[in-house]
Amino acid sequence: MKRILWFLPLIVAVAIGGFALWGLVADRDPSRIPSVLIGRPAPAIALDPVPELGTPGLSTADLTAGGRPVLVNFFASWCVPCKAEHAVLSRLAREHGVTLYGVNYKDKADDARRWLNDLGNPYARIGWDNSGRAGIEWGISGVPETFVIRGDGIVVHRYVGPIVGADAQQEILSALREAGLKEPAS
Amino acid sequence: MIPEVGHLALSLALAVALIQSILPMLGASRGNLAWMRSGQSLALVQLALVAIAFGALMWSFVVSDFSVRNVAENSHSMKPMIYKIAGTWGSHEGSLLLWVLILTIFGGGVALFGANIPDALRARTLSVQGWISVGFLSFMLFTSNPFARLVNPPLDGQDMNPLLQDIGLALHPPFLYLGYVGFSIVFSFAVAALIEGRVDPAWARWVRPWTLAAWTFLTGGIVLGSWWAYYELGWGGWWFWDPVENVSFMPWLVGTALLHSAIVVEKRDSLKSWTILLAILTFSLSLLGTFVVRSGVLTSVHAFATDPSRGVYILLLLGIAIIGSFALFAWRAPAMEGGGLYRPVSRESALLINNLLLATGAATVLFGTLYPLALEAVTGEKISVGPPYYNAAFVPVMLPMVILAGIGPFLSWKRADLGGVLDRLKLVAGVSLVAGIAIWAVTTEGSILAAASIFAATFLLLATVQEWAWRIKLGKAPLSESLRRARNLPRSAWGMSLAHLGLAVCIFGFVGSTIWKSETVAFAEPGSTVEVAGFELTFRGSERVKGPNYEAIRGILDVTRDGKPVTTLYPERRNYTFARSQTTESAIRSTVLGDLYTSIREPADENIRNTWTLRVVYEPLVRFIWLGAALMILGGLVSLSDRRLRVGAPARDRRRGMAAAPAE
Numbered sequence: 001m002k003r004i005l006w007f008l009p010l011i012v013a014v015a016i017g018g019f020a021l022w023g024l025v026a027d028r029d030p031s032r033i034p035s036v037l038i039g040r041p042a043p044a045i046a047l048d049p050v051p052e053l054g055t056p057g058l059s060t061a062d063l064t065a066g067g068r069p070v071l072v073n074f075f076a077s078w079c080v081p082c083k084a085e086h087a088v089l090s091r092l093a094r095e096h097g098v099t100l101y102g103v104n105y106k107d108k109a110d111d112a113r114r115w116l117n118d119l120g121n122p123y124a125r126i127g128w129d130n131s132g133r134a135g136i137e138w139g140i141s142g143v144p145e146t147f148v149i150r151g152d153g154i155v156v157h158r159y160v161g162p163i164v165g166a167d168a169q170q171e172i173l174s175a176l177r178e179a180g181l182k183e184p185a186s
Numbered sequence: 187m188i189p190e191v192g193h194l195a196l197s198l199a200l201a202v203a204l205i206q207s208i209l210p211m212l213g214a215s216r217g218n219l220a221w222m223r224s225g226q227s228l229a230l231v232q233l234a235l236v237a238i239a240f241g242a243l244m245w246s247f248v249v250s251d252f253s254v255r256n257v258a259e260n261s262h263s264m265k266p267m268i269y270k271i272a273g274t275w276g277s278h279e280g281s282l283l284l285w286v287l288i289l290t291i292f293g294g295g296v297a298l299f300g301a302n303i304p305d306a307l308r309a310r311t312l313s314v315q316g317w318i319s320v321g322f323l324s325f326m327l328f329t330s331n332p333f334a335r336l337v338n339p340p341l342d343g344q345d346m347n348p349l350l351q352d353i354g355l356a357l358h359p360p361f362l363y364l365g366y367v368g369f370s371i372v373f374s375f376a377v378a379a380l381i382e383g384r385v386d387p388a389w390a391r392w393v394r395p396w397t398l399a400a401w402t403f404l405t406g407g408i409v410l411g412s413w414w415a416y417y418e419l420g421w422g423g424w425w426f427w428d429p430v431e432n433v434s435f436m437p438w439l440v441g442t443a444l445l446h447s448a449i450v451v452e453k454r455d456s457l458k459s460w461t462i463l464l465a466i467l468t469f470s471l472s473l474l475g476t477f478v479v480r481s482g483v484l485t486s487v488h489a490f491a492t493d494p495s496r497g498v499y500i501l502l503l504l505g506i507a508i509i510g511s512f513a514l515f516a517w518r519a520p521a522m523e524g525g526g527l528y529r530p531v532s533r534e535s536a537l538l539i540n541n542l543l544l545a546t547g548a549a550t551v552l553f554g555t556l557y558p559l560a561l562e563a564v565t566g567e568k569i570s571v572g573p574p575y576y577n578a579a580f581v582p583v584m585l586p587m588v589i590l591a592g593i594g595p596f597l598s599w600k601r602a603d604l605g606g607v608l609d610r611l612k613l614v615a616g617v618s619l620v621a622g623i624a625i626w627a628v629t630t631e632g633s634i635l636a637a638a639s640i641f642a643a644t645f646l647l648l649a650t651v652q653e654w655a656w657r658i659k660l661g662k663a664p665l666s667e668s669l670r671r672a673r674n675l676p677r678s679a680w681g682m683s684l685a686h687l688g689l690a691v692c693i694f695g696f697v698g699s700t701i702w703k704s705e706t707v708a709f710a711e712p713g714s715t716v717e718v719a720g721f722e723l724t725f726r727g728s729e730r731v732k733g734p735n736y737e738a739i740r741g742i743l744d745v746t747r748d749g750k751p752v753t754t755l756y757p758e759r760r761n762y763t764f765a766r767s768q769t770t771e772s773a774i775r776s777t778v779l780g781d782l783y784t785s786i787r788e789p790a791d792e793n794i795r796n797t798w799t800l801r802v803v804y805e806p807l808v809r810f811i812w813l814g815a816a817l818m819i820l821g822g823l824v825s826l827s828d829r830r831l832r833v834g835a836p837a838r839d840r841r842r843g844m845a846a847a848p849a850e
Contacts, residue, residue, distance in 0.1 A: 013508045
């Protein structure tokens with residue numbers, strides 16, 4: 001039995017090597033995130049509001065309630081890139097009339113409230129995904145991640161990472177427009 | 187013409203490396219002294235050939251010879267000279283050449299300065315070094331030739347990735363490689379010892395300076411990289427737990443463990459197979475780093491242009507090196523234990539626990555780095571592992587290690603009086619506890635981890651100072667006596683104190699810049715004001731600036747505090763015309779207390795031409811990180827200059843012929 005211990009490093013190295021080989025050989029692009037959700041109904045969601053925040057929670061019915069496209073944004077106060085895109089999201093909501101729903105992912109209620117108080121709260125509804133359950137259902141790979149959902153509840157676009165820069169913003173806006181976004185005349 | 191000379195030199199170096207990997211090894215097993223000694227001249231010839239190749243590539247960059255593909259793809263005639271030179275190692279091929287150059291420099295170092303090492307051990311070590319050379323030279327010649335020519339050379343080059351055109355990053359790879367590759371020599375020593383079947387205090391003494399040098403360089407390399415990420419990427423963070431950062435951090439953790447366990451082998455003839463294992467692991471992790479960065483198996487913010495065929499080749503090399511050495515370890519190491527006995531409470535034990543903690547820390551980082559890959563392979567799910575995991579898994583493992591680093595130097599070898607030591611550290615522990623609790627009380631976040639970290643760091647800082655004061659009898663003896671003692675203190679003891687102090691100072695920086703950080707991202711129009719941590723920043727406007735190979739937009743920010751002007755900051759957004767990409771040049775006001783960090787981005791949209799994205803971060807104590815790291819590097823250098831290591835180790839007693847080198 002003691003003899004096996006000496007082989008432990010070897011076994012671990014071979015296992016790691018196996019995974020590394022798979023990583024190379026398997027036909028995959030590590031930076032591409034699969035978007036199995038596109039073209040399908042948004043996964044079921046039923047989240048309570050963030051305690052003591054005053055913004056209502058988020059459930060599946062809310063996604064289709066208005067018959068207009070909505071933007072569902074996964075964010076967290078501990079996520080630095082979320083902060084970067086926050087201003088962009090706020091402007092989308094304010095100036096382009098986008099209905100913005102948030103999912104507060106694996107966050108403490110206190111932190112989330114403080115974050116929203118400091119930066120402003122552009123979200124019409126926020127579901128508190130303390131357990132990360134909704135994150136699993138929606139198959140997010142991290143935060144921030146943003147989904148464009150058509151009025152009939154079908155996911156039409158997914159954006160991984162912070163929406164910053166003109167290209168990213170344009171990508172989201174055109175997806176929203178295709179899904180039937182009516183922008184306020186300004 | 188010159189590039190062809192480089193190519194030829196590289197091919198010849200491969201031939202020489204092949205001979206070096208066989209002849210001295212064979213000589214050592216047959217007892218043929220001439221064959222054994224051939225290793226030294228072979229290593230030096232190989233070094234000369236690789237240096238010629240490296241010089242040829244550098245020359246091609248300096249004169250902007252765009253008929254060389256590597257130059258055309260990574261340089262531009264308008265680039266400042268220093269970045270033309272740095273461009274030599276800015277690409278995959280060039281950096282590989284630098285890698286091999288450093289490998290041969292270390293091999294040449296053993297050939298030149300290893301006069302006190304027994305012939306057989308030196309021959310075997312150089313042969314193992316030859317194996318590594320063969321692997322990497324063939325990799326370079328067969329899959330990534332840096333001297334490949336272009337049939338139709340372009341008029342000008344495509345320029346280097348502008349993020350890399352920076353002094354911090356120009357120096358980052360050479361230092362990192364000196365560290366990574368420096369551990370190759372320790373690896374070679376370990377494999378040679380396994381083949382020879384013996385490890386003794388003399389072996390540890392020969393290995394220690396190389397470990398120390400590699401560790402010092404690696405520390406420098408990691409810090410340069412972190413510093414670069416801090417001011418160049420524009421996010422204001424200094425560590426992101428990105429796979430590429432992790433793979434440089436793991437060899438550092440295991441290398442640190444190795445540095446300490448080698449002391450036990452040297453002083454007490456114990457922990458031998460563990461030390462050998464660490465030596466193999468350190469270099470294996472360095473190789474893993476090379477693989478991860480160049481193969482593209484994991485996503486990262488900074489990876490080289492990747493190519494799966496290269497990945498397979500490196501993996502093959504990696505497999506042979508790591509699996510071969512672990513197999514050798516499993517076969518030979520069990521026979522190697524023995525040596526000095528020690529009690530559970532002793533310096534040996536303390537060093538062993540510190541080793542286990544460091545190894546566990548490295549394992550948690552390894553797990554976090556590879557878990558996404560493994561999970562995707564098994565379930566097809568894609569995830570990423572971020573700071574919450576490392577805060578929960580890595581930091582709690584490291585804190586006891588930090589406290590132990592404070593206690594360890596007080597313990598004596600073999601058996602120590604723990605009660606007496608704890609009694610001496612009562613005051614230090616009390617003060618640290620008060621500091622920790624105070625931090626916990628004043629911090630609104632109330633993070634227990636931060637308070638514990640402050641406690642550990644304060645403890646380490648004070649304990650280190652106390653240990654140093656105790657050694658020189660500060661306050662107990664007349665000052666002149668203390669000064670004399672301080673002068674006579676071994677350089678290695680100075681090195682230890684400096685490095686431990688550095689670690690403590692670093693932790694203050696980590697905690698301060700993490701928990702007290704305040705930041706704002708604002709859309710600013712000229713005239714608008716942003717407030718962060720008591721500073722008021724007024725965005726005065728922007729101006730256009732022209733650099734040698736870029737155009738920049740420079741924001742002007744007037745900083746005031748309580749109405750009094752503090753400074754004016756000029757963050758830039760650079761647009762590199764030829765490379766067609768942009769970089770952020772942050773503007774930072776640095777004080778010991780904290781950095782006011784600003785970066786700027788152009789308006790996100792055409793309709794809002796006047797609205798700039800302004801990112802202002804106040805990072806308290808962030809300078810402590812660089813200061814602490816500098817202390818650690820200084821500690822490494824001071825320890826490296828220890829007389830014991832310069833004079834040369836005494837010969838092995840049971841071995842013929844090798845007399846101790848004369849004292850200076």
